[in-house]
Amino acid sequence: MEVVDIRPLLAPLLSLFCGILVFAVGERTWWRRFWSLSAAVVKLALVYSMLPGVLDGKIYSYSLIEFTPGIGLAFRVDALGMFFAIVSSSLWLITTVYAIGYMEQEHERARFFGFFALCVSTTVGIAFAENLLTLFLFYEMLTICTYPLVVHEETPEAMKAGRKYLVYTLLGGVFVLLGCAVTFQWAGTLSLSTAGILPASVGKQGLSLLFAAFVIGFGVKAAIMPLHGWLPSAMVAPAPVSALLHAVAVVKAGAFGIMRVVFCVFGVELLRDLGITVWLAALASVTIVLASIIAMTQDNFKRRLAYSTISQLSYIVLGVALLTPLAALGAIVHIANQAFQKITMFFVAGAIQRTTGRTNIHELGGIGYQMPFTMGAFTVAALGFIGVPLTAGFITKWYLSLGAMEAENGWVFVVVLITSSILNAGYWLPVVYMAFFKVPPGTHLHIKEAHWTLLIPTLICAVYVILLGSFAEVPGMPLSLARTAVEFFFGL
Amino acid sequence: MSYSAILPAVVLLPMFGAGLVVPLSKVSNRARAMGITIVVGITTALVALLIPGVLNGEVYEQRLFQMTPTIWMSLRVDALGELFAITAGLLWLLALVFSFGYMADEERTNRYFAFLMLALTWTLGVALAGNLLSFLVFYELFSILTYPLVVHEQTPEAMAAGTKYIIYIIIGGGLVLLAIMGTYFLAGAQEFGGSAFLTAELDRTSLLAVFWCFIAGFGVKAALMPLHGWVPDAHPAAPAPFSAVLSGIMVAAGSFGILRVLFYVYGIELLKELGVAMPLSWIAAFTILAAAILAIPQDNLKRRLAYSTISQMGYVIFGASLLSVSSITGSLVHIANHAFMKGTLFFCAGILIKRAGIHNVSEMAGIAKRHPITMGVFTLTSLSMIGTPPLSGFTSKWYLGIGILDAEQPWYLVILLGGALLAAVYLLPIVYAAYFKEPAPIVRDLPEIEGRLEAPATMLGVVLVGAAITIILGIFAWAPGLPLSLAKLAAETLP
Numbered sequence: 001m002e003v004v005d006i007r008p009l010l011a012p013l014l015s016l017f018c019g020i021l022v023f024a025v026g027e028r029t030w031w032r033r034f035w036s037l038s039a040a041v042v043k044l045a046l047v048y049s050m051l052p053g054v055l056d057g058k059i060y061s062y063s064l065i066e067f068t069p070g071i072g073l074a075f076r077v078d079a080l081g082m083f084f085a086i087v088s089s090s091l092w093l094i095t096t097v098y099a100i101g102y103m104e105q106e107h108e109r110a111r112f113f114g115f116f117a118l119c120v121s122t123t124v125g126i127a128f129a130e131n132l133l134t135l136f137l138f139y140e141m142l143t144i145c146t147y148p149l150v151v152h153e154e155t156p157e158a159m160k161a162g163r164k165y166l167v168y169t170l171l172g173g174v175f176v177l178l179g180c181a182v183t184f185q186w187a188g189t190l191s192l193s194t195a196g197i198l199p200a201s202v203g204k205q206g207l208s209l210l211f212a213a214f215v216i217g218f219g220v221k222a223a224i225m226p227l228h229g230w231l232p233s234a235m236v237a238p239a240p241v242s243a244l245l246h247a248v249a250v251v252k253a254g255a256f257g258i259m260r261v262v263f264c265v266f267g268v269e270l271l272r273d274l275g276i277t278v279w280l281a282a283l284a285s286v287t288i289v290l291a292s293i294i295a296m297t298q299d300n301f302k303r304r305l306a307y308s309t310i311s312q313l314s315y316i317v318l319g320v321a322l323l324t325p326l327a328a329l330g331a332i333v334h335i336a337n338q339a340f341q342k343i344t345m346f347f348v349a350g351a352i353q354r355t356t357g358r359t360n361i362h363e364l365g366g367i368g369y370q371m372p373f374t375m376g377a378f379t380v381a382a383l384g385f386i387g388v389p390l391t392a393g394f395i396t397k398w399y400l401s402l403g404a405m406e407a408e409n410g411w412v413f414v415v416v417l418i419t420s421s422i423l424n425a426g427y428w429l430p431v432v433y434m435a436f437f438k439v440p441p442g443t444h445l446h447i448k449e450a451h452w453t454l455l456i457p458t459l460i461c462a463v464y465v466i467l468l469g470s471f472a473e474v475p476g477m478p479l480s481l482a483r484t485a486v487e488f489f490f491g492l
Numbered sequence: 493m494s495y496s497a498i499l500p501a502v503v504l505l506p507m508f509g510a511g512l513v514v515p516l517s518k519v520s521n522r523a524r525a526m527g528i529t530i531v532v533g534i535t536t537a538l539v540a541l542l543i544p545g546v547l548n549g550e551v552y553e554q555r556l557f558q559m560t561p562t563i564w565m566s567l568r569v570d571a572l573g574e575l576f577a578i579t580a581g582l583l584w585l586l587a588l589v590f591s592f593g594y595m596a597d598e599e600r601t602n603r604y605f606a607f608l609m610l611a612l613t614w615t616l617g618v619a620l621a622g623n624l625l626s627f628l629v630f631y632e633l634f635s636i637l638t639y640p641l642v643v644h645e646q647t648p649e650a651m652a653a654g655t656k657y658i659i660y661i662i663i664g665g666g667l668v669l670l671a672i673m674g675t676y677f678l679a680g681a682q683e684f685g686g687s688a689f690l691t692a693e694l695d696r697t698s699l700l701a702v703f704w705c706f707i708a709g710f711g712v713k714a715a716l717m718p719l720h721g722w723v724p725d726a727h728p729a730a731p732a733p734f735s736a737v738l739s740g741i742m743v744a745a746g747s748f749g750i751l752r753v754l755f756y757v758y759g760i761e762l763l764k765e766l767g768v769a770m771p772l773s774w775i776a777a778f779t780i781l782a783a784a785i786l787a788i789p790q791d792n793l794k795r796r797l798a799y800s801t802i803s804q805m806g807y808v809i810f811g812a813s814l815l816s817v818s819s820i821t822g823s824l825v826h827i828a829n830h831a832f833m834k835g836t837l838f839f840c841a842g843i844l845i846k847r848a849g850i851h852n853v854s855e856m857a858g859i860a861k862r863h864p865i866t867m868g869v870f871t872l873t874s875l876s877m878i879g880t881p882p883l884s885g886f887t888s889k890w891y892l893g894i895g896i897l898d899a900e901q902p903w904y905l906v907i908l909l910g911g912a913l914l915a916a917v918y919l920l921p922i923v924y925a926a927y928f929k930e931p932a933p934i935v936r937d938l939p940e941i942e943g944r945l946e947a948p949a950t951m952l953g954v955v956l957v958g959a960a961i962t963i964i965l966g967i968f969a970w971a972p973g974l975p976l977s978l979a980k981l982a983a984e985t986l987p
Contacts, residue, residue: 383636386636387669388632388636389633390629397669398673401670402677405674405677406677418666418667418669419666422663422666425658437651438651471557472560473558473559473560473561
């Protein structure tokens with residue numbers, strides 16, 4: 001049931017407004033905090049106010065302007081968009097609190113928090129975009145708004161990483177734009193409101209090329225190998241930005257874009273007939289395993305996290321590419337699961353860096369005796385990535401694997417997933433081992449935790465990792481939204 | 493009143509106890525000891541309370557929360573689960589009390605006790621899990637969250653053993669997960685206790701693949717050769733009371749998983765049709781003999797006992813794979829009998845380590861004079877392990893033997909008796925040396941024990957209780973409520 005409602009527009013607009021106010025208040029700390037938090041809270045409230053309706057099957061939409069017939073800016077809240085919006089805006093609030101604590105001593109805080117709030121606005125725009133053009137617009141805006149955050153430190157290294165980031169993502173954007181234009185040519189519309197708009201009559205070759213263009217375009221942000229180069233370099237950014245890149249917005253925007261292309265532009269039926277997604281699944285599998293293996297060799301904490309993200313993102317791509325309902329469910333819900341797990345780890349990495357100045361894993365011996373709660377949270381997230389039952393990661397692994405079994409020759413992908421979870425154990429458990437068991441002689445429990453603004457968000461996220469895993473079936477949890485979305489896309 | 497409602501409490505009580513460890517330790521070590529002993533005592537009592545009902549054929553079930561649209565986290569008590577749960581509860585109580593003496597001069601005791609309590613929660617969960625997914629949840633948590641206990645000493649050897657342990661266990665866990673997902677894919681969500689999950693109509697290749705995945709996955713934990721690598725390293729490295737639990741319960745959890753798979757997932761009919769029981773029994777037979785032979789040259793006492801565990805767990809799988817009621821009874825009752833026997837042997841080893849500094853068999857010559865009670869119990873338990881009547885080890889062997897004859901495989905008796913003979917070869921020389929050999933230099937140099945007990949009363953008490961259980965489970969094996977009655981019932985009521 002479609003309902004015309006202004007809230008889908010207000011959600012990005014109000015946080016955009018708050019973001020501008022953050023710039024306006026400049027260096028006045030109290031007001032800057034106020035407007036930063038307002039942006040996050042207002043958006044969260046607006047998004048949550050639509051949740052009951054969406055769960056009931058309502059679809060909120062709002063058309064802003066139409067440039068020419070069929071091309072315009074419009075917003076629409078369906079289950080998938082709602083899912084992405086809820087995850088990103090919930091995490092946004094938590095990250096903002098963390099960032100306020102983390103950036104205490106930093107320079108240029110007005111610029112930082114201003115762009116931080118703008119990112120919030122663009123992400124929700126991506127989530128609620130009704131057509132490919134709106135999606136593309138916000139997708140590009142996200143690139144631009146995150147650039148000042150990536151180069152925040154303004155060191156030569158940061159500037160270089162920023163350049164790399166821009167080159168990769170803007171080039172990706174070109175491919176998306178190309179895809180949009182061709183899609184409009186062939187389908188006569190850019191709408192994302194149905195399960196597939198492209199006609200099969202175009203021909204296999206053309207559709208395959210179009211699909212490849214979209215995959216390259218969105219695949220840059222989703223960090224599918226070999227398009228992942230920017231992500232490990234962007235690790236020079238401050239920890240909250242990394243959290244934003246890896247968990248909340250940027251990489252997820254890429255994965256979300258691929259979902260929209262697969263489910264809404266092509267549609268499951270058409271892609272099954274084309275049979276090209278098996279290549280995407282293969283590419284994702286290679287990325288999953290290869291990135292994990294590279295992660296094992298990284299000593300820098302945040303670089304290891306970066307390669308882990310590349311590997312985990314491909315879980316989502318793999319789940320989408322398998323084109324079975326359960327795999328799609330696993331993929332969608334992994335947006336939330338990966339986000340909470342990864343953000344916990346970034347918060348931990350940031351807290352350790354701020355409190356002790358250590359950035360490499362080999363320096364972490366005995367850190368658990370100094371920051372037991374932080375490292376406890378890390379342990380929960382690590383178990384999540386391994387996919388231990390009752391953590392979020394297990395839900396993903398379960399549905400993805402069951403979905404893979406439904407696909408043709410799917411057991412190959414099940415083996416990939418299980419291998420990956422063993423590899424995850426291989427690079428995350430050593431960190432736990434360093435923290436709690438590889439203790440320099442004479443270490444005693446001497447608690448000196450990070451500041452509460454850093455610790456509390458970390459703990460909240462860790463608790464969520466367990467809640468998402470244990471109570472996935474409780475109505476209102478992300479899984480229920482993901483299921484609604486899957487039922488729509490697969491016509492169940 | 494229905495006892496079903498107490499099932500969640502049974503499983504969660506030890507977790508609650510784990511939460512008490514740190515606060516109570518702020519009061520005193522004594523308060524901590526009292527507090528968690530009471531919690532484990534209550535838990536075990538609650539488990540025991542279920543026995544009469546289970547023997548009457550009642551089945552208690554309780555759903556906890558929903559995992560997927562068709563699968564609930566659920567707890568269920570049947571005879572097999574009850575057998576494992578009560579064994580675990582009692583052995584835990586013994587290990588806990590023993591720990592107070594053993595851990596008195598160790599560091600990081602809070603961590604040790606907290607994780608020991610948590611491990612009981614996972615174990616009871618494994619025993620009482622109502623379906624495969626619930627089983628997996630507890631099994632995985634059990635596997636991973638016992639790591640801090642394995643490496644407790646944090647010596648280089650312990651750390652190496654811990655790393656080996658976690659690698660084996662995680663790969664095994666991956667295989668189990670693969671097999672469980674295969675089962676759900678083939679057969680959908682089903683609870684233990686109905687008919688067997690899988691049927692012969694399903695694709696034969698898939699059935700075989702899933703079966704061997706299960707065996708390989710659980711086989712890592714159950715120490716089926718050649719997947720046993722972690723066992724001989726982990727046991728000497730861990731603190732003795734945890735070694736007792738490790739051997740008695742943890743390795744048995746793998747065997748328990750295999751039993752659930754054999755009888756509840758596949759069912760006897762399907763196993764016969766697939767023809768997989770025979771190769772499994774060969775693997776088990778190989779394990780029994782090879783591990784026993786490997787045990788003989790081991791000088792480290794706990795390592796020798798670890799190989800003995802591998803061999804004895806082979807009996808459990810061996811009995812189960814013969815698929816006759818008596819052999820299955822023998823296999824099930826051997827889980828309980830072995831747990832208490834091996835637990836007691838490790839407790840004895842723990843006393844020798846703490847009170848005499850003795851780790852190796854070669855240092856034990858003449859030790860009986862200084863530690864008469866410990867070595868007396870060690871002797872008695874060794875005899876039981878070999879299968880001397882009327883001790884508990886004999887009961888298991890007796891039923892296994894009858895089962896072999898029922899299954900019309902008489903030459904398998906060679907393996908049964910060969911294993912017993914080899915057990916005599918690796919255990920009795922220890923006893924002989926302790927009593928009859930000239931004292932080893934290390935024993936000669938030990939200070940005299942004058943007018944005091946050879947070990948703290950709690951440690952000695954636990955060892956004596958262990959000996960008593962070994963005798964009771966042998967002489968009064970028939971008594972209702974003891975493991976044999978549960979094992980018989982379980983074997984007769986398999987789906």
